Amino acid sequence: MKKLIRHPQVVYIARLLVIMTATTVFSIWLSNFGIGKENTLMVFMVGVLLTTTCTGGYQYGIVVSVISVMIFNYFFTVPLHTFAITNTNDIVLIFFFLTASVISSSLTVRFRKQLEIAQKNEQTARLLYEMSESFINVTGKDNIIQLGIRYIYEHTKYESAVELQDETVVDGSNGKYTSKDYMMVPIIGLTKQIGVLKIYNHNQGLTTEQELLIKTAANQIGIALDRELIYSEQEKIKLDMEREHMKGSMLRSISHDFRTPLTGIIGDCGLILESDGQDMDSIRQLAGDIDEQAAWLMKMMENILNMTKIESGKFEITKEQEVIEDIVYEAVRHVAGLQEHRKFTLTMPEEILLAEADGKMLVQVIINLLDNAMKHTQEGGRISLSVSWRNGRAYVQVEDDGDGISDDMMGHLFDEFTTSSEGGSDQVRGIGLGLAISRAVVTAHGGEIWAENRLEGGARFIFWIKAEKV
Template identity: 60%
Template sequence: MEKIRALLKNKKIAYMAETAAIVITASILGLILNRFGVAKENVLMVFMVGVLLVSTCTWGYEYGIFGAISSVLIFNYFFTVPVHTFAIMNPNDVALMAFFLIAAFISSSLTVRFQKQLIISKKNEETATRLYEMSEQFINATGKEKIIELGIRHIYEHTGYECIVELLDETVVSGAGKEYTSRDYMMFPIIGMVKQIGILKVLNHNQGLSVEQELIVKTAANQIGIALDREMIYAEQERIKVEVEREHMKSSMLRSISHDFRTPLTGIMGDCGLILESEDMDSPERAQLVQDIMEQSMWLMKMMENILSMTKIESGQQFINKSPEVVDDVINEASLHVIGLRDRRNFQVSLPKEVIVADMDARMIAQVIINLLDNAMKHTKEGGSISLSVSYRDNKAYFVIEDDGDGVLEELRERIFDEFVSGGDKSTDQKRGIGLGLTICKEVVHAHGGDIWEENRNVRGARFIFWIPAKQVE
């Protein structure tokens, strides 16, 4: 039984068996019809149908020809006079069988051609489907490495060959790291929209490529070129966009600086002019003018500190120098640098009883606190309340700055920590910042491994909270 099964697996033997079965079936059916008085011409049509079935069920001309010759011999033996011999007495029978053979050969040839065309059309359809799927995947591919890996994978899946992609500036290799010579591969250009950007080397080891394989490789090379060109264009557009935004930011910063520096400078010049012109000015008035000059100068100094800090942050250089610092000392130092905080506002500080030490850049954290307190000053009225509290939990020091102002506008909450975002200031000082303070706060806190956020209080005003890693000293 195993030998029979092995023989049936052989296509040629299986086709011969099918041919023999069809011819025998046609012969038996012809004998039955002849017994019922059907003319031999009509019986011959049964054999013609049998030949067509052989051509349809098998693959190749030889089976149809074998079926046609066998049918003619059987027809001659059983249905022509004298019967049961291969002699032919009637010339009409000779012509009949000759035309039968011609018709059988033609029909068999046409059937085989139709089968080949059907197979070719199926292969073309499969190839078109593969190319469509490949193109669709390349549309969604992003990143130079992913695009090249996708093309290499498609070529390997559909041809079985590994390949190398060589671009103008680098080489991406798939497969084992081996040395290859020009005899080991075929080269295909990778062309973008306007120029060649690389070479695709298919490692076929001089085995050649079929028409279908070559079409797939060329399509993959073209798709790699188009996708890489698209990626380069997108990267260039992003670079131009960043440059435009950077120039816009510079322009916005210069406009803000020139506008916001004018107010304190005008005040300083006016106060200095009064001091110089008034020789009989009494001491309290002179002291007040000097105090105003000091406050305006400190305000300018803080604005310059923010601008310099932002410049360091945007340059990408390391701007944090950490060392162990006591939180209480940083709080006390920062509160002294906020003009009018204790004199013009109801300022309260709440510190924990335990000593909290944090690994931080004391100057930068102090600048964060100063910016937040300055922000609270700008958004509260004369005599308003501002509080600063520090708490410790889960190895984190939490800093909370609250005020009783109008709170953060809803339209600003999503971008309150972005650059050059400044709300309408309603303080009596009428001083505006250039919109860098909160951005610097975010960058500094994140550089310390912490986080910062804002929220409006239920009663009135805003609350800014940030934390940094810290530890409690026993």
């Protein structure tokens, strides 16, 4: 019963009856005040127009026109309350009324359809604009395709899938379909076809609006994917250029930094070979210089080897139970000239700290931090190394009283090949790999490393790893 009441034709008939009843009652009421038949017909004309506007087609207007003529004949033409017409003027009046009613209802229906088409076109244009704007802001191949599939389903209720020529397939359907269940729309990029869009419409055909929306979605997917491809290629070119620049910088730095200690080693060896009457103290001092330069070369080669492992993805750590105190003393012992040429202080906690770590790699981290402090402090400068424990973490802190870290260096201090040019290239040796390697090692241990400037002047480097007291 509810479905019958809500049926469009039942609703239109109810509206027709209400309008005709109101028109008839109003016309009879006007006639009691001496209103002429011609004006009464205008009331019925308004009823015809209202019926055409409030119902679903001009046929309802024609029906109302005929009913209005019969009501007018019955109530307002002589003889009254009959369907007979004796006056020729009434016949002509009814004829022109009927003609005007049919024409008016037809024009009203046509105007209404044009209005509906215009509204639908406006809605479609707005939808296409919103779709185009959405594709501008989305990035990523899968996100672009999913956006198109979602738009198609929301506005056509048809599931779809995208197949690209690079064998990327994104299926937005929940079931299995055969080739008879879908239609294909090409996805065209800026210069060529890059894939197809499958619409699972079960061969039901598409309306004009649906076809326009689907083709627009396919075009937007193609343009967005082309844009993504161009952006990826630009980023790849930029990355390749940066890598080439970094390789050039690395080669220049390596050649310079290898030449300096090798020159010293060759010079000291020459002095030893040419000295016939030198005492043992002088020879011992030259041998010490050779040992220091060779140790520095070994540390630099170790950094280069570790960085190549990090770049190739083969960097691994082997964790064992290590005593933090042993790691620290081992690192301090390998930093040449630390205690002879700097005012060095070491602070260790009273407790023994154990950590599941790669001891060799952590030694390398502390060596890198101490070497960095040596490079940026003057002869006789102060360097301190302290270890503390709190909340299940062992904190290692290296401080110096050098010039500190400049603002432009702070943002990329732990990047590869980052070196300070202050003081000249001969004064500060290094190719800028120590801090980058230190960050990779600490991160691999699940810890964190950072740097900051001291209020008293100089820099402070801190890192932590998980540890426990014994």
